[in-house]
Amino acid sequence: MRLPERMTAIRIREPGPPSVLEPVESVLPQIGPAQVLIRVAAAGVNRPDLLQRQGHYPPPPGASPIPGLEVAGEIAALGSEVAGWQVGDAVCALLAGGGYAQFAAAPAVQCLPVPAGLTLQQAAILPETFFTVWLNVFQRAGLQPGESILVHGGASGIGTTAILLASAFGARVFTTAGTAEKCAACVALGAARASNYRHVDFVAAGHEATHGRGVDVILDMVGGEYVARNVAAAATDGRIALIAVQGGAQAQVDLRPNLTKRLKIMGATLRPQSSAAKGRLAQDLLNEVWPLFADRRLAPPPIHARFALEAAADAHALMESGTHIGKLVLLVRHPAT
Numbered sequence: 001m002r003l004p005e006r007m008t009a010i011r012i013r014e015p016g017p018p019s020v021l022e023p024v025e026s027v028l029p030q031i032g033p034a035q036v037l038i039r040v041a042a043a044g045v046n047r048p049d050l051l052q053r054q055g056h057y058p059p060p061p062g063a064s065p066i067p068g069l070e071v072a073g074e075i076a077a078l079g080s081e082v083a084g085w086q087v088g089d090a091v092c093a094l095l096a097g098g099g100y101a102q103f104a105a106a107p108a109v110q111c112l113p114v115p116a117g118l119t120l121q122q123a124a125i126l127p128e129t130f131f132t133v134w135l136n137v138f139q140r141a142g143l144q145p146g147e148s149i150l151v152h153g154g155a156s157g158i159g160t161t162a163i164l165l166a167s168a169f170g171a172r173v174f175t176t177a178g179t180a181e182k183c184a185a186c187v188a189l190g191a192a193r194a195s196n197y198r199h200v201d202f203v204a205a206g207h208e209a210t211h212g213r214g215v216d217v218i219l220d221m222v223g224g225e226y227v228a229r230n231v232a233a234a235a236t237d238g239r240i241a242l243i244a245v246q247g248g249a250q251a252q253v254d255l256r257p258n259l260t261k262r263l264k265i266m267g268a269t270l271r272p273q274s275s276a277a278k279g280r281l282a283q284d285l286l287n288e289v290w291p292l293f294a295d296r297r298l299a300p301p302p303i304h305a306r307f308a309l310e311a312a313a314d315a316h317a318l319m320e321s322g323t324h325i326g327k328l329v330l331l332v333r334h335p336a337t
C-alpha cells in the first residue's frame, strides 16, 4: 500500500472545552517491530477521551498525545516482528492513544479481526468497552450464567456493552439510567429491568427483582455515595467492580456487610496495563465473544451519532451533554489513491 507522507489528526491544543480539539497536519506515526500501522476508517469516542482533553487523564508513557482509544480500518504496514496479520487485513484495535487520525499505530496483539457481519464503523466502537467489560465483569468479577448483574449507567458505551454481553452469556441484567428514554433503550438491549435512578432506589429495586437475595455482580462507574448502596444491593458472595468515580472519589461505607456477605470490592483501569495483558484479553475476546457475532447471538452496541474526524469537537460536546445512548463514532476520509 502506498502511504502518504502526511495525515490529518486531531490535536488537543491545550486542556479545555471541546473547542480545543482541532484538526492538524501531522507526520504518520512510526511503528515499532511489534506494531502495525492502521489506515483508519472509523474511530470510537469514549468518555476517557473527554477526561484527557480536560487534562485529567494524561496518556501513559510512550503513548501518542493524539486522543482516541479504538479504531477500525485496514492494515497499511507491518512491523518486522509481526506474524499472523497481512497488509490489507480489516481489523479493529485497542490503542493507548492516537485513534483520532487517518493513520494509527497499534500493537499487533491488540488487534482483532472485524467480526463477521459487522461494518468497520461497528467494529471501531468495540475495543475500549469490550476489553473493559470483559476484564471487569467476566474475568475479575467472574459473572456466571444464571447470575444477576446490576449495570450502572446502562445507556453509556460501557453500559450498553455490559447489557449485551451479560445477556448473551445468560445473566439476568438490571440497570440504572437517568431518563425514561435511556431506561427503555436498556430494556430493548436485553435488560430485564431498568430503574431511573432519579425516581427509584436501585437498592430496593435490586432486592425486589431478586426476591430479597441481592445482585451477584455490580458494574459501577459512579462511586461516591453509590459505594455504600452497592454494598447494600449485593447478594452474599457478591462482587462489585468499580471502573470510574463520576459521582465522587470519597465514600463512607459500613464495612460489616462486607464480612457477613463475603463481598469482593475491586477496581481497575484498562489503559495503563501492559500490551501483553491487553493481548491476552484480545485472545479471550476472539475465542469467547467474536463467534457470538457470527452466530447473531450478540449485536454491537448502538451507534448514537456519527461525525467526521474533523468535527471531533462536536462529538465531544454531544458526549458532554450526556444525552447519547450507546456510542459515538468518527468517520475518517482518505483521498482517492
Ligand SMILES: NC(=O)c1ccc[n+]([C@@H]2O[C@H](COP(=O)([O-])OP(=O)(O)OC[C@H]3O[C@@H](n4cnc5c(N)ncnc54)[C@H](OP(=O)(O)O)[C@@H]3O)[C@@H](O)[C@H]2O)c1
Binding pocket: 045, 046, 047, 048, 128, 129, 132, 153, 154, 155, 156, 157, 158, 159, 176, 177, 178, 179, 182, 197, 221, 222, 242, 243, 244, 245, 246, 247, 268, 269, 270, 271, 319, 322, 326
Ligand atoms: N476503568 C476503565 O478501564 C474504564 C474504561 C473505559 C471507560 N471507563 C469509564 O466508564 C465510564 C463510562 O464510559 P463511557 O465511554 O461509556 O461514557 P458515556 O457513554 O459518556 O457514559 C457515561 C454515563 O455515566 C452516567 N453517569 C455520569 N455521572 C453519573 C452520576 N453521578 N450518577 C449516575 N450515573 C452517572 C451517565 O448516565 P445517565 O445519563 O443515565 O445519568 C452516562 O450514561 C466513564 O466514567 C469512563 O471514564 C473506565
